[in-house]
Amino acid sequence: MNDYIEYVIAAYAVFFVVLGWDFVTTRLQIRRELQKVRRSAARAAATRMPSNELSR
Amino acid sequence: MNRLLLWFHKLGSPPYFDRFAARWAPWAYVAGLIVMAWGLYGALFVVPADYQQGDSFRILYIHVPSAWMSMAVFGLMAVYAAIALVWRIKLCEILAMACAPIGAAFTVITLLTGAIWGKPMWGTWWDWDPRLTTELILLFLYLGVIGLYNAIDDRRAAARAAGFLAIVGVVLLPVIRYSVVWWNSLHQGQTIRLMGESTMDASMVQPLIWMIVGTKLWFIGALLMRARADNLRRESGKAWVAQLATAADGRTP
Numbered sequence: 001m002n003d004y005i006e007y008v009i010a011a012y013a014v015f016f017v018v019l020g021w022d023f024v025t026t027r028l029q030i031r032r033e034l035q036k037v038r039r040s041a042a043r044a045a046a047t048r049m050p051s052n053e054l055s056r
Numbered sequence: 057m058n059r060l061l062l063w064f065h066k067l068g069s070p071p072y073f074d075r076f077a078a079r080w081a082p083w084a085y086v087a088g089l090i091v092m093a094w095g096l097y098g099a100l101f102v103v104p105a106d107y108q109q110g111d112s113f114r115i116l117y118i119h120v121p122s123a124w125m126s127m128a129v130f131g132l133m134a135v136y137a138a139i140a141l142v143w144r145i146k147l148c149e150i151l152a153m154a155c156a157p158i159g160a161a162f163t164v165i166t167l168l169t170g171a172i173w174g175k176p177m178w179g180t181w182w183d184w185d186p187r188l189t190t191e192l193i194l195l196f197l198y199l200g201v202i203g204l205y206n207a208i209d210d211r212r213a214a215a216r217a218a219g220f221l222a223i224v225g226v227v228l229l230p231v232i233r234y235s236v237v238w239w240n241s242l243h244q245g246q247t248i249r250l251m252g253e254s255t256m257d258a259s260m261v262q263p264l265i266w267m268i269v270g271t272k273l274w275f276i277g278a279l280l281m282r283a284r285a286d287n288l289r290r291e292s293g294k295a296w297v298a299q300l301a302t303a304a305d306g307r308t309p
Contacts, residue, residue: 004112004176007115007172008111008115011115011173012096014165015122015165019165023085023281026281026282029282030288033288034301040292041301
């Protein structure tokens with residue numbers, strides 16, 4: 001296999017890079033959504049904590 | 057109630073869909089990778105070089121399945137969008153909108169691999185040929201659907217507006233399909249036929265079939281994952297998502 005090999009390599013690289021990008025961005029999106037929920041849960045928990053001022 | 061109907065009914069529940077997608081998407085990805093690996097092995101190492109095009113014809117094994125996917129995904133997106141518009145099924149809105157970036161990715165692959173093949177065979181990266189131009193319009197339609205969906209804050213209103221664009225855009229699919237018949241096109245005519253005899257040698261067709269099946273399996277995985285991400289985004293205020301986020305803390309979801 002040596003005719004136009006550089007074109008074949010470039011085309012297959014495009015195929016794998018685009019599919020890889022699709023895979024990675026989706027996983028990152030899911031991770032980001034779950035992190036967002038965890039952060040807002042942590043904030044809500046922090047506001048529910050009794051303050052020291054009131055317990056004195 | 058019929059068991060299949062009951063399953064469809066359950067699938068409409070966001071937590072149930074999340075569990076379903078999280079469970080089956082990795083399997084679809086793995087199956088897609090295995091089938092594509094087998095197809096690529098055939099395409100790159102088994103099939104002989106074309107007597108006219110040399111090895112550049114091997115680009116066809118990724119170009120053709122991607123081109124088919126670019127159109128099939130748009131059709132599927134329109135079907136989901138139509139169901140979502142008529143019956144107001146939230147899951148169908150999510151699935152329709154999840155189709156758009158995946159279809160756009162396959163369209164980008166089609167256009168770029170076509171350009172890379174075109175340079176040595178046609179002597180140019182691009183030509184305003186009917187097939188190429190209509191495929192480029194398809195990419196713009198995908199980008200329009202994605203842009204419209206992200207431009208409106210209300211997720212349901214956004215999905216309805218973008219879904220409507222997807223339904224209208226379906227009119228482009230037969231134009232792409234028959235562009236090589238209706239106009240004097242530089243792009244070659246239909247080589248592979250599902251019904252009837254292909255003009256491609258049988259020994260060259262088999263890896264192509266594996267690649268077509270592989271890209272479809274990959275698409276199922278990608279669709280489930282993207283739909284899962286959007287489902288989590290829409291349901292982020294719900295208790296089940298908070299439970300899931302806490303359970304997944306420190307682990308990759």
